Amino acid sequence: LLELTVVRKLYGRPLETLLATFGASLLLMQAVRSAFGAQNVEVANPDWMSGGITVLAGLVLPFNRIAILLFGSFVLLLVWVLLSRTRLGLWVRAVTQNRQRAAGLGVAAPRIDLLAFALGSGIAGLGGCALSQIGNVGPELGQGFIVDSFMVVVLGGVGQLAGTITAAAGLGLANKALEPVAGAVLAKIVVLVFIILFIQRRPQGLFALRGRAADD
Known part of the structure; x- marks a missing residue:
């Protein structure tokens, strides 16, 4: 129902799709909270x-x-x-x-x-x-992983399964390796800064699309 009424009208507009689905998730969370309690x-x-x-x-x-x-x-x-x-x-x-x-x-x-x-x-x-x-x-449930999911997609490359696996494993290991030294919050900041610097050099992520899809 969500795809038919909202998402289908936003294909080709990734930013609007992202905002719409995030807003829909907030509505669904509130609906579950109202129906079953918090x-x-x-x-x-x-x-x-x-x-x-x-x-x-x-x-x-x-x-x-x-x-x-x-x-x-x-x-x-x-x-x-x-x-x-x-x-x-x-x-x-x-x-x-x-x-x-x-x-x-x-x-x-x-x-x-x-x-x-x-x-x-x-x-x-x-x-x-x-x-x-x-x-x-x-x-x-899972709301705490939204930012991490975005970072995985940005680092690995949109539409790349191998990039998603590599980015998820790399970010997870980097966080856990830095936490004993810098703490959980600072470790997350360091990883985020690395991603920002990385995508400035490779905007399409670790595994860039090839062929006509990349040209489009």
Whole structure:
């Protein structure tokens, strides 16, 4: 419904799309808060996700975070297979690279837009399920990751799965490496300054688009 009524009218205008979807997320959070209340709900972890692996003195890898990492890798693999090995993925890539030409060849671009939006929403839902294992569930679940998500997209490059993976892993490792030395807030600032300096040199990110899509 959101794609049909709001997002579809904003294709080709990324800034307006970003603002519209962010505003829609605020409305949805308020609707959930009004319907179910603002109090967070705790989700109990299974017994096999309790505890962790002691790597070094003072360094423990919790089982629940390892499970989330494996689950995210599995979902990522499924997305890669879908985009690179199926007809739907071919259509999505065609519409992304050259919308007019894909439509001229018989691809139903509006339908592909709807399916791609639904796929992204489903992946976001799976991400919410994963986050429920390391925090309480509430209307604002995941809101703290919005800025990090924007930084990953900017650094990795829009529409680049490999760039997203590389940027997410790099930013996560950089934050955790800097936190013991500089603190959580200063570490985030240092990473943000690095991204600003980096995109001044490479505006399209780590993995830039190639071909007609880049020319457009």
